[in-house]
Amino acid sequence: MAMIGFVALWLSIGALDRWTVRPAFQKLEESQALEDSARARAAIWGELRQLGNELGNWAEWDDAYAFADHPDPAFVRSNLGNWRVLEKSSRLNLCAIFDRDGRVLYSGGYDSKLNEAAIPQILSGDKPAIWPLLQPALDPPRALNGVLSTEHGLLLLAARPILTTGGEGPARGVLVFGRFLDAPLLRLLAEQAKVAFEVFADRDPRLSNQERDYLRLSPGEPAFQPGPGGFRFVYESFSDLAGKPAFLIRTPIRQDISNTARNTSQTLMGVFGLTVLALLLGGVGLFGRAAALEMKIDTAAAAWGTAAAVVLVGLSLTGGIFLEFRQRSREALERRFQTVAVERSGLMVARFQGSLRELDAIRRFYNGASTVSRAAFHRFVTPILDHGEFRALEWVPRVPRERRAEFEAAARQDGLAHFQFTENDPEGRLTPARERDEYFPVYYLEPYAGNEAALGYSPDSLHPARGVALLQAWNSGQISLTERYRLVQETEQRFAVLAFAPVYQAGQEPRQADERRRQLDGFVLGVISVDRIVETVFAQQADGLIVKLADISAPVERRQLYVSKSFPLKPELSPAGSLSPYRQDFSMANRMWRIEIQPTPAFVSDHTDRLYRWVPAVGALSTLLAALYLFATVSQRRRAEKLVALRTAKLREQEQLFRSVFEEASDGALLLDDGHIIDCNEQAMALLGVASREQIIASRPETFSPDRQPDGRLSSEKAQDLIESVYRKGGQRFEWLHRRATGAELWVEVQLTPIPWNGRRILYSAMRDITERRRAEERQRLAAAVFEAVRESIIVTDANSDIVAVNPAFTVLSGYAETEVLGRNPRLLKADRHSEADYQAMWRAVASQGVWQGEFWNRRKDGVLYLVLATISQVRC
Numbered sequence: 001m002a003m004i005g006f007v008a009l010w011l012s013i014g015a016l017d018r019w020t021v022r023p024a025f026q027k028l029e030e031s032q033a034l035e036d037s038a039r040a041r042a043a044i045w046g047e048l049r050q051l052g053n054e055l056g057n058w059a060e061w062d063d064a065y066a067f068a069d070h071p072d073p074a075f076v077r078s079n080l081g082n083w084r085v086l087e088k089s090s091r092l093n094l095c096a097i098f099d100r101d102g103r104v105l106y107s108g109g110y111d112s113k114l115n116e117a118a119i120p121q122i123l124s125g126d127k128p129a130i131w132p133l134l135q136p137a138l139d140p141p142r143a144l145n146g147v148l149s150t151e152h153g154l155l156l157l158a159a160r161p162i163l164t165t166g167g168e169g170p171a172r173g174v175l176v177f178g179r180f181l182d183a184p185l186l187r188l189l190a191e192q193a194k195v196a197f198e199v200f201a202d203r204d205p206r207l208s209n210q211e212r213d214y215l216r217l218s219p220g221e222p223a224f225q226p227g228p229g230g231f232r233f234v235y236e237s238f239s240d241l242a243g244k245p246a247f248l249i250r251t252p253i254r255q256d257i258s259n260t261a262r263n264t265s266q267t268l269m270g271v272f273g274l275t276v277l278a279l280l281l282g283g284v285g286l287f288g289r290a291a292a293l294e295m296k297i298d299t300a301a302a303a304w305g306t307a308a309a310v311v312l313v314g315l316s317l318t319g320g321i322f323l324e325f326r327q328r329s330r331e332a333l334e335r336r337f338q339t340v341a342v343e344r345s346g347l348m349v350a351r352f353q354g355s356l357r358e359l360d361a362i363r364r365f366y367n368g369a370s371t372v373s374r375a376a377f378h379r380f381v382t383p384i385l386d387h388g389e390f391r392a393l394e395w396v397p398r399v400p401r402e403r404r405a406e407f408e409a410a411a412r413q414d415g416l417a418h419f420q421f422t423e424n425d426p427e428g429r430l431t432p433a434r435e436r437d438e439y440f441p442v443y444y445l446e447p448y449a450g451n452e453a454a455l456g457y458s459p460d461s462l463h464p465a466r467g468v469a470l471l472q473a474w475n476s477g478q479i480s481l482t483e484r485y486r487l488v489q490e491t492e493q494r495f496a497v498l499a500f501a502p503v504y505q506a507g508q509e510p511r512q513a514d515e516r517r518r519q520l521d522g523f524v525l526g527v528i529s530v531d532r533i534v535e536t537v538f539a540q541q542a543d544g545l546i547v548k549l550a551d552i553s554a555p556v557e558r559r560q561l562y563v564s565k566s567f568p569l570k571p572e573l574s575p576a577g578s579l580s581p582y583r584q585d586f587s588m589a590n591r592m593w594r595i596e597i598q599p600t601p602a603f604v605s606d607h608t609d610r611l612y613r614w615v616p617a618v619g620a621l622s623t624l625l626a627a628l629y630l631f632a633t634v635s636q637r638r639r640a641e642k643l644v645a646l647r648t649a650k651l652r653e654q655e656q657l658f659r660s661v662f663e664e665a666s667d668g669a670l671l672l673d674d675g676h677i678i679d680c681n682e683q684a685m686a687l688l689g690v691a692s693r694e695q696i697i698a699s700r701p702e703t704f705s706p707d708r709q710p711d712g713r714l715s716s717e718k719a720q721d722l723i724e725s726v727y728r729k730g731g732q733r734f735e736w737l738h739r740r741a742t743g744a745e746l747w748v749e750v751q752l753t754p755i756p757w758n759g760r761r762i763l764y765s766a767m768r769d770i771t772e773r774r775r776a777e778e779r780q781r782l783a784a785a786v787f788e789a790v791r792e793s794i795i796v797t798d799a800n801s802d803i804v805a806v807n808p809a810f811t812v813l814s815g816y817a818e819t820e821v822l823g824r825n826p827r828l829l830k831a832d833r834h835s836e837a838d839y840q841a842m843w844r845a846v847a848s849q850g851v852w853q854g855e856f857w858n859r860r861k862d863g864v865l866y867l868v869l870a871t872i873s874q875v876r877c
Contacts, residue, residue, distance in 0.1 A: 094178030318619025
């Protein structure tokens with residue numbers, strides 16, 4: 001029944017998680033996404049309102065009212081004369097003033113990205129096409145705000161009727177302000193809203209065909225729709241002033257809420273499993289108690305039931321842990337792939353955009369030089385070519401028809417004997433260029449080797465790929481790129497792109513487009529080697545990644561710039577479908593490029609943490625071991641209880657034995673914990689002169705010591721140092737001066753030993769009274785001092801009459817050093833003045849009386865005789 005109840009409860013929790021908890025979190029996630037979308041929308045409309053508020057101050061101004069009636073150039077010069085400053089100070093890109101009939105009294109603006117006045121086509125002309133949309137602002141006077149999709153991008157547009165400062169009329173016209181909703185502004189708005197939303201114009205090349213259909217969604221009504229990578233986003237469509245779909249806001253759905261839901265459910269399941277396991281273990285303990293009380297319980301049934309429950313819980317926990325670790329492994333793999341892809345993509349973007357900066361550096365070189373020779377061009381660009389971004393660097397001058405012969409002749413004088421302007425014929429062969437008003441030939445070319453066929457190449461400016469970028473760079477004054485391009489000298493199916501950087505006469509860049517068209521001197525042209533840059537960054541696909549590079553500004557059939565080779569040919573290295581591809585769109589001069597990176601099974605194999613695969617085996621083995629353990633524990637509980645009782649009795653006997661040894665020890669014994677006495681025996685009480693244990697317990701050893709030890713150190717300080725030394729180095733033996741309770745001092749020899757007790761270490765101190773030994777040692781030291789200090793010569797011999805010691809006075813008197821006489825007989829001092837009978841009589845007196853005193857002659861080491869009064873005594877020890 002317990003097993004059935006467990007399974008039912010487990011399934012109930014799973015069902016509750018699947019049908020209640022997760023849907024609730026998903027609704028919360030969708031609600032959060034809608035709030036994010038609303039904040040993104042509010043950020044854009046807030047910017048539009050701010051633009052309208054700035055416009056309102058201008059539209060209700062007497063000077064503007066007077067200008068609308070009689071246009072005065074002074075008004076424009078003083079208020080709208082420096083558009084670079086206006087854009088920087090107020091982020092204003094456009095201003096237009098209309099009279100009541102829709103005629104343009106003034107139009108101007110500036111966009112630093114385009115480096116020119118970016119007046120949309122709909123606002124151009126004497127009576128522009130936008131006027132029908134602005135006319136409602138006149139009667140009755142009212143404000144108009146909206147968004148326009150222009151050829152230059154999305155434009156926030158605000159229109160106000162021109163009135164007096166007091167807001168009175170009649171309205172004399174309409175004043176219009178515009179601000180481009182470009183990438184920097186969108187980044188600013190995203191930071192303000194704290195939402196990573198994106199905005200796409202109706203013709204944005206980044207939109208997929210499926211996303212273009214979302215433009216037909218009901219304006220202002222957000223909807224959850226699938227987007228890139230199959231993920232769901234919040235899409236919201238918005239119309240322009242004319243009511244046509246203008247742009248789309250895409251807001252991501254935050255995944256942290258669903259992750260929280262999943263983690264919460266997994267935590268609940270884990271807690272439930274652990275709780276059941278704890279209850280099972282507790283049940284085993286209760287069963288043991290019951291067995292101990294001899295309750296009638298079927299031991300075998302309980303053992304089998306416990307084991308079965310443990311198996312069920314263990315396998316359930318194993319399954320949950322396996323799923324959790326597998327999910328974490330997948331998430332870690334996804335993060336690793338995203339990290340690598342972001343890193344490599346960033347490197348590739350940096351390399352490509354760095355090539356544009358290098359090209360711009362060559363343009364600045366031309367702007368700063370009056371003339372550039374072929375040799376100077378070679379010297380300047382050779383280091384740039386070494387970086388590897390460019391297949392070739394070229395100087396493409398603008399050559400009028402009448403100067404063609406002059407240029408061809410000059411090139412031949414530079415050593416290019418067969419130089420001429422060339423172009424492709426209908427069959428693709430190089431032929432001399434036909435007559436036309438002007439040419440753009442490849443005049444300087446580095447490196448020359450391998451690119452000889454490109455020198456002099458001058459196709460018509462209407463060339464479908466090259467001519468479009470050339471004209472765009474010419475008109476805009478900015479670097480412009482072609483679509484993918486196959487070079488005339490290229491023999492393989494490899495693509496490059498041509499980057500044109502315009503150079504103007506006198507090194508000055510004209511502000512107006514018509515001036516730029518007249519003053520163009522030529523182009524610095526860089527042939528960017530797409531495959532070389534990509535393969536350098538990705539190290540020949542060593543990371544197991546497939547990289548694709550596309551120009552999404554180009555038609556679909558000409559978008560592909562690069563794709564990793566060989567991978568699609570091998571099924572085992574096909575893109576791994578478990579990971580979503582990484583995509584990044586980035587601006588490359590006038591074009592929008594897209595990087596797409598996909599992992600292969602090789603990447604997945606190299607970066608997947610497969611430890612989770614061991615979870616089933618380890619979990620099953622652990623469950624089996626736990627079940628066997630609990631089965632054995634329950635079935636053998638009685639024997640275990642008996643063993644426990646037996647061991648308890650033995651422990652008590654050992655405790656009693658230790659207590660007897662402790663109490664009956666002949667030495668004083670103390671137990672110290674943290675420097676305090678926690679126990680002592682009677683011998684310790686006798687040594688310290690106390691009558692009861694209470695006088696010692698909780699005291700410190702230095703309490704029964706003089707303030708200072710004989711070496712001068714404080715007893716408390718020295719005791720603490722000794723205790724710390726024992727904890728660090730182990731047991732130590734030392735001598736200590738104690739003071740009895742009566743005040744009498746005694747010397748003890750202490751053996752201090754650390755012992756384990758209740759998970760920590762305490763100290764066992766054995767004390768032995770050595771007061772008498774210290775006194776004997778003191779007497780011995782005193783005798784030795786006297787022996788050394790007396791002025792009489794002293795010789796000490798052993799039972800064999802060999803000298804064992806002499807004092808310093810002997811050395812002075814005899815001239816012999818101690819080391820010269822030790823172990824020798826005193827006869828070495830014999831002077832031959834006395835007979836053998838005299839010496840025998842002397843030794844008989846010593847033997848019988850224990851002492852002899854008299855005079856006799858000795859001989860010094862140097863042979864000199866001297867008379868001594870000697871006393872010879874017999875010492876017994």
